[in-house]
Every structure is written in structure tokens, then in C-alpha cells.
Amino acid sequence: MTGTDASLPAGVVRREFDGRDRLATRGEPVYGEPTDGEWRAWDAGRSKLGGMLELGMETGLSGGETVLYLGAANGTTVSHVADFAGATYAVEFSPRPVRDLLDACEPRPNLFPLLKDARRPETYAHVVEADCDVLVQDVATRGQADVAVRNRRFLADDGRLLLAVKTRSEDVAAAPEAVFEETVADLEPTYEVLETRRLGRFHEDHLGVVATPR
Amino acid sequence: MTTDDAADADATAHSSAWFAAGDTESTGDRIRSGSADAPADWPTLAVESGFAVDEAEYYGKLREATVEAARAAVDERERADDRQLLHAVRAMDDAERVANELAERVAEWAGTLFPDAGTGVEGCRDIAERDPDGPAEERVVSLASRVADLDRESDDLEAFIESRAPVAAPNLAALAGPVLAARLISLAGGLEALAKKPSGTLQVLGAEDALFAHLRGHGSSPKHGVIYTHEYVRGTRPEDRGSASRALAGKLTIAARIDHYSGDYRPELEAELDERMRTIRARAGDTAAGGDGGGSE
Ligand SMILES: C[S@@+](CC[C@H](N)C(=O)[O-])C[C@H]1O[C@@H](n2cnc3c(N)ncnc32)[C@H](O)[C@@H]1O
Numbered sequence: 001m002t003g004t005d006a007s008l009p010a011g012v013v014r015r016e017f018d019g020r021d022r023l024a025t026r027g028e029p030v031y032g033e034p035t036d037g038e039w040r041a042w043d044a045g046r047s048k049l050g051g052m053l054e055l056g057m058e059t060g061l062s063g064g065e066t067v068l069y070l071g072a073a074n075g076t077t078v079s080h081v082a083d084f085a086g087a088t089y090a091v092e093f094s095p096r097p098v099r100d101l102l103d104a105c106e107p108r109p110n111l112f113p114l115l116k117d118a119r120r121p122e123t124y125a126h127v128v129e130a131d132c133d134v135l136v137q138d139v140a141t142r143g144q145a146d147v148a149v150r151n152r153r154f155l156a157d158d159g160r161l162l163l164a165v166k167t168r169s170e171d172v173a174a175a176p177e178a179v180f181e182e183t184v185a186d187l188e189p190t191y192e193v194l195e196t197r198r199l200g201r202f203h204e205d206h207l208g209v210v211a212t213p214r
Numbered sequence: 215m216t217t218d219d220a221a222d223a224d225a226t227a228h229s230s231a232w233f234a235a236g237d238t239e240s241t242g243d244r245i246r247s248g249s250a251d252a253p254a255d256w257p258t259l260a261v262e263s264g265f266a267v268d269e270a271e272y273y274g275k276l277r278e279a280t281v282e283a284a285r286a287a288v289d290e291r292e293r294a295d296d297r298q299l300l301h302a303v304r305a306m307d308d309a310e311r312v313a314n315e316l317a318e319r320v321a322e323w324a325g326t327l328f329p330d331a332g333t334g335v336e337g338c339r340d341i342a343e344r345d346p347d348g349p350a351e352e353r354v355v356s357l358a359s360r361v362a363d364l365d366r367e368s369d370d371l372e373a374f375i376e377s378r379a380p381v382a383a384p385n386l387a388a389l390a391g392p393v394l395a396a397r398l399i400s401l402a403g404g405l406e407a408l409a410k411k412p413s414g415t416l417q418v419l420g421a422e423d424a425l426f427a428h429l430r431g432h433g434s435s436p437k438h439g440v441i442y443t444h445e446y447v448r449g450t451r452p453e454d455r456g457s458a459s460r461a462l463a464g465k466l467t468i469a470a471r472i473d474h475y476s477g478d479y480r481p482e483l484e485a486e487l488d489e490r491m492r493t494i495r496a497r498a499g500d501t502a503a504g505g506d507g508g509g510s511e
């Protein structure tokens with residue numbers, strides 16, 4: 001059974017896998033996720049964006065958009081994004097996961113891998129197009145707000161930033177709330193924050209943020 | 215902006231585009247090494263400039279170029295990986311050792327020719343600058359300049375290690391520092407071998423002589439090997455060095471495993487180590503302040 005859900009982008013559905021209702025996209029499997037015909041389960045426990053969608057956050061995604069994805073790692077999440085989005089630029093700075101990312105790119109002609117450092121947007125601004133509809137960021141590294149601010153230049157004025165903030169990346173000792181507040185405050189001059197939500201059930205110590213450029 | 219300005223801006227943007235005609239570079243190379251201050255509407259510019267007939271063709275070419283670039287970059291970095299570090303750190307140590315040995319020889323010899331000759335590598339650098347008078351001085355000055363060169367080589371090797379270790383082993387390099395990271399990889403015989411060692415072994419890597427002596431029944435079991443050079447061991451008071459070495463070795467082992475098996479950088483490891491060390495070092499403060507509650511480690 002496949003259910004459509006108004007808060008989900010076209011190309012993302014709820015579907016039953018092994019008796020459990022889960023998110024799914026249509027595409028070649030990437031990380032050993034269960035499949036059912038053309039559909040493959042999108043594991044929200046392994047994907048911050050999956051968690052944000054599961055929790056019903058207003059991502060503004062409708063399907064077919066141009067996406068810049070920062071922190072693509074081995075392609076777990078960005079492969080699902082490429083299944084429902086248009087041109088999808090995947091930035092990752094660590095060579096090892098990029099090997100697997102290349103495998104995920106193989107059957108996805110709209111997924112463009114870039115071995116680049118997200119803190120240095122000028123090193124990929126000659127490749128990534130202007131006015132992207134969506135900036136997804138999951139870098140789990142110190143200075144997450146700063147990365148989002150620096151990459152504002154790629155986003156259309158009415159675009160969306162979908163950000164996963166990991167508290168432990170900023171300061172292991174500080175209370176998560178304090179880190180969330182500080183990160184949101186650092187975003188504020190550049191972005192209008194539309195929604196924040198703890199990803200608790202799916203990802204401990206993570207905050208999901210939806211924002212739009214000011 | 216007038217239309218002309220806009221056209222100029224387009225032309226400037228266009229010259230930095232990844233698809234702008236380069237003389238010798240492939241588009242893959244331009245993806246890797248190019249840059250631009252700001253993005254532009256590349257698909258449209260590419261079609262206007264005739265690079266692609268339409269957007270679909272543009273994206274096809276983009277895909278091909280980005281995949282080629284990523285694959286080449288990954289291959290290159292992996293080739294440049296742990297083996298290169300292993301050789302570089304051994305070469306650095308050799309260069310330094312030989313420089314010091316030769317410097318002693320130079321000092322001895324130079325002392326017979328130049329009354330004010332200094333010693334060590336520093337002394338050699340000074341002698342290397344002099345104008346030799348006669349064949350004997352010529353030899354000594356020449357030898358001294360080899361020492362100065364070797365010393366410079368060792369510095370260059372260290373700089374190379376500093377730039378490569380964070381790529382080959384990002385977590386290990388962050389926690390241990392690039393040079394110690396390279397030493398551990400070298401002592402283990404590679405990153406994979408290091409990742410497979412238990413933390414107790416990593417802790418005494420480089421202290422094999424002391425360890426074997428201990429196993430033969432001479433001397434106490436070594437608490438640390440080359441990790442002694444880490445500030446967290448050396449800078450911890452002697453009573454706590456055992457705990458400090460154990461804690462450091464534990465985190466370095468995890469770092470080596472993450473570097474080998476996944477390769478992504480986890481800044482939280484460093485923060486956890488800092489936290490653990492704060493706890494260990496706080497004991498010194500406790501004993502100094504109250505004198506109670508200590509002594510049972
Ligand atoms: C939590 S993982 C991302 C997981 C991925 N988003 C997914 O759900 O499939 C974080 C990734 O960000 C990468 N990263 C960290 N700092 C980065 C930077 N400055 N530039 C690019 N990637 C970075 C790390 O190497 C790591 O692979």
C-alpha cells in the first residue's frame with residue numbers, strides 16, 4: 001500500500017515494509033535498505049532529513065527542485081533526495097565516503113558528486129548553479145551555522161535551508177539547548193528561521209531547522 | 215545595472231565557469247582546481263556559449279565531469295595516503311639523525327680550523343656561510359652545508375607530513391598531531407595495521423625494547439611508547455601518566471579505526487579526549503588542595 005501525504009514532496013511516499021509504515025523513494029538501493037518493487041525504504045533513523053520529514057516538519061519540498069547538499073557522506077540521504085529532486089549537488093570533503101557516494105551516483109544522472117570543503121564555497125561556486133531551491137546541510141562539524149551562512153549565496157531568495165544541527169559537534173560539554181540557541185542566533189542575521197524541532201526520536205542531540213534567506 | 219554591465223558581468227562569470235574553454239585542462243581538472251566568488255546560472259550560460267545544446271546535455275556533461283573529478287581526487291588522495299606518511303616520517307627521522315651525526319663530525323673537524331666554530335646543526339649553518347681558505351676548509355665548509363641542507367629537508371618533510379596526515383587520517387591527526395599520527399602509522403606498518411591493534415598495544419608502540427626486557431623479566435612494564443611525546447602524557451604529573459597514556463591510547467585507537475573504516479572526521483572525539491584529560495588532571499588539583507581521596511589508582 002502506498003499513501004500520499006500532503007507534507008511530503010512528490011516522489012516520496014509512505015509505504016509498508018515488513019509490516020512497518022515507512023518513507024520511501026523510487027530508485028536503486030544504496031545502503032542495504034529494504035526494497036519493494038521500485039521503491040526503497042528511507043530509513044529516518046539513518047537520515048536527518050528523513051527524520052525531519054517523518055516528524056512532519058514544513059520543509060517546503062515539493063519534488064523536482066534544485067538542491068545543494070552539504071555533508072553528503074556515503075550518499076545515504078542524498079541518494080533519496082536525488083530520487084525525488086532535480087539537479088542535486090552533493091558536497092563531501094572526506095575522500096573515503098566519496099567512494100561509496102560514487103556508487104550511489106552511478107544510477108542517478110541528476111546527482112553530482114563534489115569532493116569539496118563546505119567551508120570554502122568559492123571552491124565549488126564555478127560548478128554549483130545560482131538560485132538553488134534547497135540547501136540541505138548535515139556536516140556535523142564545528143561551526144555549523146557559519147557553514148550555512150557562507151553557503152547562502154547558492155540559495156534563491158525564496159529558497160529553503162534544511163539544516164541538521166548536531167550539538168556534540170559544537171561543544172560536548174555544553175547543554176544541547178544552549179548550543180541550539182546559539183546556532184539559531186548565528187543564523188538569524190542571514191536567515192529567517194521558520195521552524196525548529198528536536199529530532200529526538202530519530203537522532204539524539206540533533207535539531208532540525210527550516211529557514212529561508214532574509 | 216545597464217545591459218552592458220550585465221553582459222560584462224556575465225562574461226566575467228563565464229570565464230570562471232567549470233566549462234570555460236581551458237587551454238590544456240580537462241573539464242574534470244577544472245572542477246577540481248577552479249573557483250569562483252559567486253555562483254551563476256551556469257546551465258543557461260553553458261547553452262548560450264555553445265558548450266551544450268540544451269540543459270539536458272549540459273547536465274549530462276556536468277555529471278560526467280563531476281564523477282571523473284571526484285574519482286580522480288579520491289584515487290589520488292588514497293594513493294597519497296598512509297604509505298606516503300610512513301615513508302615521509304621515517305625519512306624525516308633519518309634526515310634528522312644523520313644531520314646530527316654529521317654535525318658532530320663537522321664540529322670536531324671545524325674546531326681544528328676555525329677557533330670560533332659552533333656546534334650542532336646551528337654551528338654547521340654558520341660554517342656553511344664561510345669562505346673557505348685552502349682545501350681542508352673547503353671540505354669542512356662543504357660538509358657543513360650538506361648538514362644544513364639535510365636539516366632543511368627534514369623541515370620540508372615535516373611540513374609535508376603536516377599537510378598530508380589530516381587527509382590520510384583526519385581523526386588520528388587531530389588527536390595526536392600530524393607527526394605523532396604519522397609515527398604511529400609507521401610503527402604499526404600502516405593505518406590498517408594500526409586500526410587493528412588493541413589500544414594496549416598502541417599505548418606502548420615505540421617502546422618495544424622496554425617491553426621485551428620486561429617480558430624477559432627485566433624492568434617494569436612500559437606505560438607508554440612514542441605517545442609519550444604527546445602533551446597529554448608528557449605534561450601530566452608522573453603519578454597520573456599511566457591513566458593519561460591509557461586514556462590517550464584508547465581515543466587514538468578509536469580515531470585510527472574511524473579513519474581506516476569510514477574516513478569521516480568526528481570533532482567530538484577531540485572534545486571527549488579533552489574532557490577525559492581534564493578529569494585526570496583535576497586529581498592533581500584535588501590532592502594538592504585536600505590530600506584526601508587519592509592514591510588508589
Ligand atoms: C553526519 S555525516 C552526514 C550523513 C549524511 N548527510 C547522510 O545522512 O547520509 C557528516 C558528514 O559531513 C562531512 N563534513 C564535515 N565537515 C565538512 C565540510 N567542512 N565540508 C564537507 N563535508 C563535511 C563529514 O565528512 C561527514 O561525512
